[in-house]
Amino acid sequence: MDNSTEKQQAFSLIEVLVFISILSIFFVLAAAVITFSLRDMKINEHKIIATMYADELMEWLRSQKEVNWETFYAKADTNGLVYCFNNQITSTTNITDFSAGDCNNEYTGIQGQSPEIFKREATLETVAGFADQVNILVEVEWKELGNTYKIPIKSVLTLWE
């Protein structure tokens, strides 16, 4: 009889439920924020790499134009010719080794350099009536978590500069 009359100190079910639910809301929010920021950081990392690849290709195209304007100009036309650069390019790579054609939606670049998730294309376009100018559009594209990201760089290369 003693035990039943003594008031025991304890939390009620409602109190415990309220506490647990507030705690769980907090944890779910924290987890959401963390996964979001982690995902964002990964995308940022890929953005830096993609920008590097786009700059690299633009620099290489510029060097090709410096070496021989005629062969470079012959690679472009008024409608814009698309070339695929999913493979690595070095200073010994020559533009004459490439033939027009896009990457066929293959995100396999840049081959040999992890992560191989990029598609790198360049469009070379001439302007009717101007034999000393080629418009260039370099695009590096990749897919991440259902979204497609793209780094485009535009430039105009001329014979005299």
Added chain:
Amino acid sequence: MGIKKTLSFTLIEIVVVVGVIGLVLPALFAIVFSILQQQTKIIRLQEIKKQGDFVLGTFKTEIKNSAVSIHSGQPPTDINKVCLSTTVESAGYFKDRNNNWFRFYVPAGTTKIASQSASGSIDLTNDKVLINNFSISCYKTGDYSPAIVDIKYDICYNNGSSCTSIRPEENAILTYQTKVKLRIIDF
């Protein structure tokens, strides 16, 4: 019987609490660790890209705007002129319009790129990065065309004087290459 009920946690309660903490803490640390890992990678990539782009930009503008002829030594004279043919030669020194020389080089015993002229030398990269495979050469495509300067270098984050670290997130390396054509034809 007057057994006094003492206020205390039971063994089961303690076991449950410790179990929950034991589950939550490793998960928490794993998340924090992966955030730090990712941040390290981004910071290092940004650093080498920043310095690599700066070096490339400096090379391009300086050579294009100032270089008149290329020489194998200094002071620049007609005798030590290089890159007058299609043969690829090392581009040691450049001469500008005022007959002053300047050059880009890796100072002996260091792993940075520096720019030097008669008035002194300035480092273009700092100790945070390492420069490897630096080469600056030149050639002509024809007798009557300006010389082309071919520049190549690898830049990586300095992990205690090495490019590679046992932790994959600490590795960051970029390759740079470009060609610059001089504005003036030199014979």
